[in-house]
Amino acid sequence: MSTPIIEASAITKTFPGRRGGQPFHALRNVSSKLFEGEILGLVGESGSGKTTLSRIMIGIETATTGEVSFQGRPVQSRADWKALRRDVQYVFQDPFTALCPTMRIGAALAEPLAIHRLCPASERPERVARMLEMIGLGPEMARRLPAQLSGGQRQRVSLARALMLEPRVLICDEIVSGLDVSVQAQVLALLVELQRKLGLSLIFISHDLRVIRYLCDRVQVMLLGQIVEEGPAAQVFDAPENDYTRALLAAIPDRDRLPVSESA
Numbered sequence: 001m002s003t004p005i006i007e008a009s010a011i012t013k014t015f016p017g018r019r020g021g022q023p024f025h026a027l028r029n030v031s032s033k034l035f036e037g038e039i040l041g042l043v044g045e046s047g048s049g050k051t052t053l054s055r056i057m058i059g060i061e062t063a064t065t066g067e068v069s070f071q072g073r074p075v076q077s078r079a080d081w082k083a084l085r086r087d088v089q090y091v092f093q094d095p096f097t098a099l100c101p102t103m104r105i106g107a108a109l110a111e112p113l114a115i116h117r118l119c120p121a122s123e124r125p126e127r128v129a130r131m132l133e134m135i136g137l138g139p140e141m142a143r144r145l146p147a148q149l150s151g152g153q154r155q156r157v158s159l160a161r162a163l164m165l166e167p168r169v170l171i172c173d174e175i176v177s178g179l180d181v182s183v184q185a186q187v188l189a190l191l192v193e194l195q196r197k198l199g200l201s202l203i204f205i206s207h208d209l210r211v212i213r214y215l216c217d218r219v220q221v222m223l224l225g226q227i228v229e230e231g232p233a234a235q236v237f238d239a240p241e242n243d244y245t246r247a248l249l250a251a252i253p254d255r256d257r258l259p260v261s262e263s264a
């Protein structure tokens with residue numbers, strides 16, 4: 001089998017207890033692999049450790065024990081992490097906190113290019129315009145502030161900001177959870193289109209099984225800081241082996257079992 005593009009091996013994460021309380025084991029021996037071009041879904045109830053695992057995979061959080069590898073090599077030094085963070089971008093759940101409220105959209109999209117000195121300043125407006133077009137927003141959006149956009153437009157902009165650096169991997173943490181169903185479907189369709197067009201590998205975190213089923217090739221189900229089931233999406237959804245996965249699936253009302261594209 002090919003080498004995973006990014007891999008977390010035997011990760012544990014223990015947060016110190018507050019005011020002398022018991023330490024909290026947020027992750028217990030969790031391993032995860034993302035292969036080139038695939039969409040991996042991380043699903044599980046609130047507090048199961050999805051965000052913590054993904055933050056460890058990009059070095060925002062450090063693991064208590066365990067190791068992250070990128071393109072087959074352990075990520076250790078600051079330079080290793082810096083290289084990883086250019087190629088692996090993170091899209092947050094709430095684009096309101098991800099986007100600076102006083103920065104116009106054009107400037108927000110140009111900023112990663114400036115930080116990483118990817119192209120001359122004179123080329124930035126052109127690259128911003130191309131990106132706006134790619135995510136289906138008009139060029140006039142460049143002059144707007146985040147508060148002047150709808151929730152769906154804001155989420156497209158945070159996706160665009162992550163894509164400005166032409167990453168190879170995108171980690172999307174609950175990016176459609178705050179949107180209503182029809183807008184969710186549009187953002188997901190855009191994500192699939194971009195993933196194919198740009199050859200991205202994707203980790204998609206959600207507690208919404210319908211979304212995961214629609215989108216993902218492979219799924220890992222998390223519960224209380226552990227992975228309780230994993231496999232190809234069709235297998236996990238059609239023949240779940242774990243009681244918790246079954247309970248999650250049973251909790252979806254029947255009418256909502258359709259893939260998002262059909263139900264929207």
Ligand SMILES: Nc1ncnc2c1ncn2[C@@H]1O[C@H](COP(=O)(O)OP(=O)(O)OP(=O)(O)O)[C@@H](O)[C@H]1O
Pocket residue numbers: 015016024026044045046047048049050051052053207
């Ligand atoms: N900095 C921290 N200090 C202490 N505990 C933390 C910290 N960050 C996360 N936790 C705890 O670790 C557990 C896992 O949190 P995490 O955010 O990874 O869950 P999640 O699966 O992403 O949940 P959600 O679906 O609500 O986003 C939670 O119980 C959380 O309270």
Ligand SMILES: [Mg+2]
Pocket residue numbers: 050051052173
């Ligand atoms: Mg989370």
